[in-house]
Amino acid sequence: MGGLKHTRPKGTQDFIPPESARLRQIETVARSLCERYGFQEIVTPVFEHTEVYVKSSGSGSDIVTKEMYSFKDRAGRDLTLRPEGTPGVVRAVLENYIRVPCRLYYIGPHFRYGRPQKGRYREFRQLGVEALGEAHPMVDAELIRFGVVFFQELGITDCLTQLTSIGCRVCRPAYRDKLVMFLVGHQGELCPDCRLRLERNPLRVFDCKVETCRIAVADAPKPAEYLCPECQRHHQAVMAALRRWEVRFEVNDRLVRGLDYYNRTTFEYISTRLGAQDSLGGGGRYDYLVADFGGPETPAVGLAIGLERTLLATPESSPAVRRKLVFVVWLAESELDAAVRVLDRLRAAGIPAQIDFDARKPKHQFRSADAAGAACCVIVGPDELARGSLSVKNLETGEQLEVPQNTVVEQVRSFLR
Numbered sequence: 163m164g165g166l167k168h169t170r171p172k173g174t175q176d177f178i179p180p181e182s183a184r185l186r187q188i189e190t191v192a193r194s195l196c197e198r199y200g201f202q203e204i205v206t207p208v209f210e211h212t213e214v215y216v217k218s219s220g221s222g223s224d225i226v227t228k229e230m231y232s233f234k235d236r237a238g239r240d241l242t243l244r245p246e247g248t249p250g251v252v253r254a255v256l257e258n259y260i261r262v263p264c265r266l267y268y269i270g271p272h273f274r275y276g277r278p279q280k281g282r283y284r285e286f287r288q289l290g291v292e293a294l295g296e297a298h299p300m301v302d303a304e305l306i307r308f309g310v311v312f313f314q315e316l317g318i319t320d321c322l323t324q325l326t327s328i329g330c331r332v333c334r335p336a337y338r339d340k341l342v343m344f345l346v347g348h349q350g351e352l353c354p355d356c357r358l359r360l361e362r363n364p365l366r367v368f369d370c371k372v373e374t375c376r377i378a379v380a381d382a383p384k385p386a387e388y389l390c391p392e393c394q395r396h397h398q399a400v401m402a403a404l405r406r407w408e409v410r411f412e413v414n415d416r417l418v419r420g421l422d423y424y425n426r427t428t429f430e431y432i433s434t435r436l437g438a439q440d441s442l443g444g445g446g447r448y449d450y451l452v453a454d455f456g457g458p459e460t461p462a463v464g465l466a467i468g469l470e471r472t473l474l475a476t477p478e479s480s481p482a483v484r485r486k487l488v489f490v491v492w493l494a495e496s497e498l499d500a501a502v503r504v505l506d507r508l509r510a511a512g513i514p515a516q517i518d519f520d521a522r523k524p525k526h527q528f529r530s531a532d533a534a535g536a537a538c539c540v541i542v543g544p545d546e547l548a549r550g551s552l553s554v555k556n557l558e559t560g561e562q563l564e565v566p567q568n569t570v571v572e573q574v575r576s577f578l579r
């Protein structure tokens with residue numbers, strides 16, 4: 163056999179059965195939880211005008227400077243495959259005059275050009291939730307709890323929530339000056355990247371992995387030490403609410419989110435099962451973004467969770483060898499019509515059902531049933547038909563029963579249970 167003619171692009175994944183079903187299961191849990199928390203689905207385009215991201219995620223952020231899939235369309239428009247969901251949602255809320263307060267969620271592919279590794283892909287899926295128009299610190303806590311409950315419902319037990327406050331437009335400038343002063347004094351110890359960060363976004367030095375930088379910033383002033391009284395109160399109230407909800411969290415003064423629009427509360431969910439890409443999700447408050455997009459002043463808070471990383475962190479449940487699927491087996495050509503009627507009845511009753519038209523021998527049909535992972539078979543044979551009945555076989559236990567034709571659906575249901 164010659165080599166494959168086509169392979170998938172670097173950093174992308176195929177989700178094939180049964181992994182595709184596990185991904186779908188995570189999505190099902192996500193949708194159900196979103197509905198319970200009052201979020202309604204919003205579907206926005208997978209690409210936006212590039213400006214939408216530059217103006218919000220931040221012109222100096224890694225996402226915008228290094229990771230965007232940007233292109234010109236045939237008419238010369240600058241477009242970008244969405245690297246994250248928040249800017250598109252804010253744009254859509256304003257463009258469609260959606261009434262605020264509103265709670266919206268989205269699930270879908272996002273794109274970032276990074277070095278692929280375990281847990282980091284160029285195409286990945288996010289569940290995102292955005293609460294626009296809600297200012298209360300209880301809402302920050304409620305959303306943090308939302309993520310914690312999501313991971314709990316999936317059986318992920320090693321998830322740690324880290325939290326900090328990065329202040330607001332009142333207190334951040336003073337802090338920034340203090341930090342820059344400190345960093346200028348330590349410039350000789352900083353890597354070239356961090357020297358650039360010093361000018362563009364000094365807070366990002368806390369995120370640098372270079373050892374000398376880590377040592378240099380160990381004693382740098384932290385944002386939480388410079389919060390204004392309002393931000394202090396907000397931060398304390400968020401933490402008090404989390405304690406009341408018995409959400410375990412850890413304050414991490416060095417938590418740096420890779421996006422520029424945040425103020426006050428920022429948080430991340432960390433898993434120990436993931437290795438270097440250990441963040442399962444993250445979010446925070448972004449009280450200025452709606453106004454920056456030309457809308458009215460609107461407080462907002464949201465988060466996004468990576469579904470591939472969630473999948474990696476989800477404990478492997480004993481793989482279901484058998485699926486909720488019935489195979490209809492026909493013994494001879496003369497039973498084919500009757501077999502198709504059974505197939506239709508099962509499907510009409512909401513039961514996944516399949517038949518193998520190609521395999522003439524029942525032996526081969528049973529092999530197909532096994533290959534498809536069917537949990538049971540309905541056997542349509544001449545003797546049973548003459549008696550007004552059918553045989554139903556449980557492929558897990560081997561049990562076989564002959565039942566009246568009008569009770570087949572019930573019998574199948576009880577085998578599938």
Ligand code: HAM
Nearest residue numbers: 246248281282283286441442443444445464465466468
């Ligand atoms: P983010 O922290 O950039 O936040 O991404 C959220 C999550 O998406 C990450 O924690 C991670 O699980 C997943 N993720 C990000 N990049 C990749 C990748 N290359 N491969 C696999 N998974 C990845 C945001 O995107 C914000 N929009 C969250 C938010 C919503 N803030 C407020 N509202």
